[in-house]
Structures are given as structure tokens and as C-alpha cells.
Amino acid sequence: MTLMVFLLIFITETATEKLCPLRASIDVLEGEYFFLCFPKSKQQHSWKEEHTINWHKESAGRQKQIQETQRIVSQMNFLEFWPVELGDSGNYFVTQSNGSLTIQNWTLNVLERNKSSCFNQNHLTTEIQSAGIGHSLKCSDLSVNENDSITWYKDCKRYENERGRELDFKTLSVQHSGIYTCKISISREGKIYHSTNTIRLVVEEDAPETVTLEIVGRNEEIQTEIGKEETLNCTGFLGYYIQEDASLYWWFNDTFPKKCSGIPEADPPICEEDLKKSHLGNKFYITRLLRIKKVREEDLHHNFTCKLQADEITHIKVVKLKKGNTRDLSMHVFTTGMILAVLFPCVAMAVVVVCVIFRVDLVLFYRNISQRDDTAGDGKEYDAFVSYLKDCVSTSEEEREFALRILPMILEENFGYKLCIFERDVSPGGAVVDDIHSFIDKSRRLIIILSQNYISDRAIYELESGLHKALVERKMKIILIEYMPISDYDFLPESLSLLPSKRVVKWKKDKSLPVNSRFWKTLRYLMPAKPTKSNTKGHCMNLDLGSEGTQPWTGDCDFSTVI
Structure with missing residues (x-):
């Protein structure tokens, strides 16, 4: 009798745990x-x-x-x-x-429920399986009654007559791939309520690549300055689907940082932002940013540790701050300017107007007189890798003309930069994917010439490789050139929005052609600083994109501001 009571208690507690998942x-x-x-x-x-x-x-x-x-x-x-x-x-x-x-x-x-579909893209899990094996899709315990009615749907169409909590496949094939939704019907006081669970099933011919959850990138040291704002990036690689039990957080000085409220004035000196989910291709990542309002002297002696916990395993990445070289127009320069503005209102107003209007010119002038060189000793071969529409058929040859002739002619011949353009610099016959990755890795910037027809197999791989280095490895900055007016950027990966900062430079045809135009100045401002000399040839080109060849520039050329 005692044994039966014990078994009854054990079964009851087990059932309770099943109904109450942690x-x-x-x-x-x-x-x-x-x-x-x-x-x-x-x-x-x-x-x-x-x-x-x-x-x-x-x-x-x-x-x-x-x-x-x-x-x-x-x-x-x-x-x-x-x-x-x-x-x-x-x-x-x-x-x-x-x-x-x-x-x-x-x-x-x-x-919010999707009115045009039976599921929400943000409310599903992904399962990747190999063809030729048996598999079962399980409907999560969303009700407390085992006798509730269950109906299965595939791509929002009723799936045969399956009504159990598990959908069994004796042998998987690629045709079984799809989005499966189980709908549980629950009756209460004469009304019917529903709970749904959606699973994306991906069946591959070959076994999926074995992946290990990890923090992307190694321990690193970031050069900074006292009083400067810094954003530390920690990204965890989850594999081919989002794992809900994975956690990513920062830890420093034996404490957890507080959450950022979204109001900079109300945030503490150091706070961490909410977790963000993203994916590049079919690989999923989670990212958490740590924002430091102003770097203090004591921050240089702390280890900022990022921890990724999943499957009872912890991965750690340590970030340290150290004093670096003087940067363009550092914070104390602007602080001094603001103090002078209080003492001398008229002078301050003029200084502010000049700084806003001629900010790019001032930075270029500063680089010229200081002979700064950000490229020395970094091991890179190219200043920028140029990515543009190449495989898709365009309505004109303007983008190709701009990428292969105008861009290298101005940046290389006039300002001494070295560009990597795939069609020009890569010998045919090699492995395209390996070549692209290698040349992007050798470049300091990724220049993307935007177009509604931009997305092609090679172009998307160049963009994803550059985004990986900018977002995850923090080794590259991305420059976007809007060659033609674009109404929206929905054709670009959503991961681009995770970049801490990005800049779009707009090409305005004839207005942007002269080498001392605002377009080329802004582009040089975004490129790495390196000692350059004024073009001694002293010529301008009128590039008529609607006709063959180039024509001599007939307008006035003022080279006094070319650095």
C-alpha cells in the first residue's frame, strides 16, 4: 500500500513538471x-x-x-x-x-497575429534534418488537457488526417520541407479557444554542417581615449536555428551592468542594450552591445567580459580598453570650442557654423598637415574592396562605368588609394568564393555601390562577408554609395541595421564629377587616413555616361581645395 502511494505521488509530480516547463x-x-x-x-x-x-x-x-x-x-x-x-x-x-x-x-x-497567414514568422522554431531518416514533429504542450483536439497544417493547408501530438515521418525527403503548424482546440464554457505551435522543417540531401555554439571573435584590446564614448560588441553564433535557452550578457568589475533605457540622459555611465537576433544566410546570431558614455581612467584597468551560456556550457570573451593614438578632431578639441563659445558668443557662433558646414574639409585639412597614416603596419594590401552590380543585367552600363573607370581614376590616380575591383584585379580561373573572401580580408574598407538590382550570388556573398567583418570582427568599415536614387533599402540584409554607424554617399552625376566636389571629399573622409599629394596633372574629366569614352571637362576646375 505504501509503495502504491509513493508511485502515485511520483506520477503526479512528474505530470506537473511536464505541464509547467521552466x-x-x-x-x-x-x-x-x-x-x-x-x-x-x-x-x-x-x-x-x-x-x-x-x-x-x-x-x-x-x-x-x-x-x-x-x-x-x-x-x-x-x-x-x-x-x-x-x-x-x-x-x-x-x-x-x-x-x-x-x-x-x-x-x-x-x-501581433498575421492576418494573412496562419503563423507569425517570429513565432516558430526551425529543425534541420537529413533526408532518408525517420523523424517526428512534436506539438508543444500548450494545453492542460491531453484530450484536446489537435489539427496539423503544412504551409497553412490542412495536412492529411493527422490529429495526434506527434507528426511522424518514416523516411524524410526534400519534399517534406515546409512550415508545419499544429492547432490545439480547447473548449471552455461553450466557447472554443486555440493554441498554435509552428515548426519550420528543413530537409537536406546531405547532413548539415556540424556547428558549435561560440562567441565570434577572440579576446581583443580596443584603442580609445579618456572621455570618449565606446560601444563594445559581443556576438554569439547559435548555428542554424535560434536557441531560446541561450543567454548572452556582459560582466565587469564583479557586477552586471544595468540595462539601457533608450534615453541617453537617464542611462548610467555603463549600460548594456537589449539582446538582438540576426541571421546571415541560414546562420543565426545574437548580439548584445555594451555602451560606455565616457571612458574613465579606471575603465582601462577593468576586464569587460562577455559570456555566452547554452547547453550548460559557458563561452567567454574578454575585451580590454587601452589608450590609443590621437584621433580626428578628438573630444577635448570640441570641449575647448564650447568653452570659447560661452566666453565669446559671436566668435563661437561663427565657429559652430564653419564646423558644421566644413566638417569634412576640416578633417581632410587636419589629416594633410598632420600627415596621419592609419594604414601603416596593419598588414592590409588594399584600401577598399569595391562591390557593385555585376551578374545581373542592368538597363544601362552606368554602374559598370562608374565602378571600373570613374571610381579608380579619381581615388587611385588623384589621391593615391589602392582599390581592389574583382573584374579588374582578380585573374580568371580561381575559386570565386575563396578569392572574394581573401581580397575582402586584405581590404580596409568595403565600398558598396547600391542599386535595386544589386543582389546577385557574388554580390550578396561580398556584402555578407563585409558585414561579418564589420559587425562581428570589428575589422572593417562599410561605405554605401547610392549611385541612383533608391526609395527604400528593403533589398539589403536586415543585419546592416546592427552596425553602430554607417554613412550613405549620394552620387549626383555632373555635380559630383569634379575631383573637388562634395562627393569625393566625403568619400575620402570615410576612407582610411593616409598621406597623399595633390594631383600634379591638374586635369578634370567630363565623363558622359550616356556616350562612349570621356570628354575634356569644359567647366572651371578649382584645385585649391584638393588635398
Whole structure:
């Protein structure tokens, strides 16, 4: 008899744990049934009546105790939503009795439902399998009743007559690839509510590449200056799908940094931003930035440690700050200017106007008189790799003319830069992918000539390689040239938005042709600083893109500002 009681208690506790998965951050679709719960411990099973459970919600910095309604029902260790709404997003926690003990915390994110589809792209998981093996897709436990009705859909169309919690495939084939959604129907008080779980199944002919979760990049030292703002980047590689249990965070001086509020004036001196998810191709990454308002002397003696935790394994990357060389128009120069502006208002106003209008000219002039050289000793062979439309058929030859003739003629012949242009500098017959990666790795900048027809196989690989070095390795800066007016940039990867800073230089045809135009000055400003000499040839070219060849420039050429 004692043995049977023990088995009954064991089975009951096991069932409870199954119904209450441990989860800290949860995404759920609006309009669906959903519940929060926590498994009772042995101590909680022995609570007397005077011990009560209180559910609380924190939103916009305010906390309030949840009161039961017809839609939100509290049953001891369960908080049920019939159904969940967008306004339910927030932080939830449970307290015992008078609130002296917090039992568990959750972050609930309610996603807006896609009106034109049966699923939301942000509310699915990805499974990658090899063809020729058996596999089962499992519908997550989104209800408390094992007898609830379940219906499976593939690409939003009902999938045969499968109604179980598992969808079995005896032998996978490529044709089985697709987006599968299981819909659980739950009845309550005469109404039917639904919960859905969506899985993207990718079936490959060959086994997928074995990947290891890791922090991208090695330990590094960043050159900085006292009083300068710095942003430290930590990116974790997750493989071919987002792992919800993976966590990425910063740690320094034996403390966790506070979260950035989004209001710079209200943020602490050092804070970390929210976790961002991204993907390059079919590989997924998570990124967390650590923002330092002003570098202090003591910050140079701290180790800023980034930790990636997943599958009970911790990966660590250490970043150190050290004093570097003087940069263009450093912070103390602007500080001195602001003090002078208070003492001499009229002079200050003129200085501010000049600095705003001629900022690029001042930096170029500063580089010229100081003979700065950012390229010395960095081991790079090229100043920039030029990526432009090449494989797609364009309506004109203007982009090719600009990339292969105008750009190298001005930057190389007039200002001494060395460009890498694939069609011009790479011998045919090699491995294209390897050549592209090698030449980008040898370059200090990636120049992208934007076009609505930009995306081609080779162009997208050049862009992703450059983004990887700029976003993950912090070894390259990207310069965007808008050769023709573009209404939106949806054709570019969303990972481009993760760059701390980026600059678009617009080509304005005849207005941009002279070597002392604003276009070329801005482009030189974004290129690495290196000693250059004025072009002694003293000529301008009128490049008529609508006709063959070049014609002598008939306008006035003022070379007094060419550096």
C-alpha cells in the first residue's frame, strides 16, 4: 500500500513538471489560450491555508497585483489567459503570502497575429534534418488537457488526417520541407479557444554542417581615449536555428551592468542594450552591445567580459580598453570650442557654423598637415574592396562605368588609394568564393555601390562577408554609395541595421564629377587616413555616361581645395 502511494505521488509530480516547463522569456500570439505556471515543490505542497499565492505584473516600471476577471483566471500555481491580448505583454512574478518571497519570474511578449497567414514568422522554431531518416514533429504542450483536439497544417493547408501530438515521418525527403503548424482546440464554457505551435522543417540531401555554439571573435584590446564614448560588441553564433535557452550578457568589475533605457540622459555611465537576433544566410546570431558614455581612467584597468551560456556550457570573451593614438578632431578639441563659445558668443557662433558646414574639409585639412597614416603596419594590401552590380543585367552600363573607370581614376590616380575591383584585379580561373573572401580580408574598407538590382550570388556573398567583418570582427568599415536614387533599402540584409554607424554617399552625376566636389571629399573622409599629394596633372574629366569614352571637362576646375 505504501509503495502504491509513493508511485502515485511520483506520477503526479512528474505530470506537473511536464505541464509547467521552466521558461523565462516567452513569445505567444495574440488571441490564443495561454497559461503561466510553476511546479509546486514539496515545501509548497505542505503549505497551510494561511499561505497564499499572489500573481503580479510589471509594465512600464509599475507593478500591480493581478485581479481575476472572466478572461484572466488564477488557480494557485496557474495563471490562465482566455485568450491572451497584446496588452498582456510585460514581466510577471509570483509571491508567497505578504510578498516577502518571490517564487518565479517570467517575461511575456505577445506578438501581433498575421492576418494573412496562419503563423507569425517570429513565432516558430526551425529543425534541420537529413533526408532518408525517420523523424517526428512534436506539438508543444500548450494545453492542460491531453484530450484536446489537435489539427496539423503544412504551409497553412490542412495536412492529411493527422490529429495526434506527434507528426511522424518514416523516411524524410526534400519534399517534406515546409512550415508545419499544429492547432490545439480547447473548449471552455461553450466557447472554443486555440493554441498554435509552428515548426519550420528543413530537409537536406546531405547532413548539415556540424556547428558549435561560440562567441565570434577572440579576446581583443580596443584603442580609445579618456572621455570618449565606446560601444563594445559581443556576438554569439547559435548555428542554424535560434536557441531560446541561450543567454548572452556582459560582466565587469564583479557586477552586471544595468540595462539601457533608450534615453541617453537617464542611462548610467555603463549600460548594456537589449539582446538582438540576426541571421546571415541560414546562420543565426545574437548580439548584445555594451555602451560606455565616457571612458574613465579606471575603465582601462577593468576586464569587460562577455559570456555566452547554452547547453550548460559557458563561452567567454574578454575585451580590454587601452589608450590609443590621437584621433580626428578628438573630444577635448570640441570641449575647448564650447568653452570659447560661452566666453565669446559671436566668435563661437561663427565657429559652430564653419564646423558644421566644413566638417569634412576640416578633417581632410587636419589629416594633410598632420600627415596621419592609419594604414601603416596593419598588414592590409588594399584600401577598399569595391562591390557593385555585376551578374545581373542592368538597363544601362552606368554602374559598370562608374565602378571600373570613374571610381579608380579619381581615388587611385588623384589621391593615391589602392582599390581592389574583382573584374579588374582578380585573374580568371580561381575559386570565386575563396578569392572574394581573401581580397575582402586584405581590404580596409568595403565600398558598396547600391542599386535595386544589386543582389546577385557574388554580390550578396561580398556584402555578407563585409558585414561579418564589420559587425562581428570589428575589422572593417562599410561605405554605401547610392549611385541612383533608391526609395527604400528593403533589398539589403536586415543585419546592416546592427552596425553602430554607417554613412550613405549620394552620387549626383555632373555635380559630383569634379575631383573637388562634395562627393569625393566625403568619400575620402570615410576612407582610411593616409598621406597623399595633390594631383600634379591638374586635369578634370567630363565623363558622359550616356556616350562612349570621356570628354575634356569644359567647366572651371578649382584645385585649391584638393588635398
